Amino acid sequence: MKILVTGTAGFIGNELAIRLLERGDEIMGVDNVNDYYDVRLKEARLARVKSHPAFTEARIALHDRAATEDGLGRFVEWYRSFYDIH
Numbered sequence: 001m002k003i004l005v006t007g008t009a010g011f012i013g014n015e016l017a018i019r020l021l022e023r024g025d026e027i028m029g030v031d032n033v034n035d036y037y038d039v040r041l042k043e044a045r046l047a048r049v050k051s052h053p054a055f056t057e058a059r060i061a062l063h064d065r066a067a068t069e070d071g072l073g074r075f076v077e078w079y080r081s082f083y084d085i086h
């Protein structure tokens, strides 16, 4: 299943992405890696999923509409058919 997971550098989204990848799902992980807390922790979390062949990173700020449309628009197939876990 193709699933778009937001907050994949975060506590919950990262664990979720790992579990879904283990289950065999294809994940697009959206996160802007903001500095609300230590970004090194977020980068370390992303490193756990980045190298997985079924993981695509979209470093996008979801509140930035133009960037989101442009960023996700690049993945037309994803844009048309995905489940969203937020």
Ligand SMILES: NC(=O)c1ccc[n+]([C@@H]2O[C@H](COP(=O)([O-])OP(=O)(O)OC[C@H]3O[C@@H](n4cnc5c(N)ncnc54)[C@H](O)[C@@H]3O)[C@@H](O)[C@H]2O)c1
Residues within 6 Å of the ligand: 006, 007, 008, 009, 010, 011, 012, 013, 030, 031, 032, 033, 034, 035, 036, 042, 060, 061, 062, 063
């Ligand atoms: N951790 C908990 O125990 C818990 C419990 C109940 C509800 N929640 C809710 O679940 C959600 C995730 O929690 P968490 O603990 O994983 O938080 P987190 O801060 O660790 O992760 C959230 C991630 O979202 C990213 N993000 C924030 N705004 C963004 C934006 N506009 N565009 C792209 N990325 C953005 C951040 O960079 C961060 O990596 C939050 O809404 C939180 O309130 C968490």
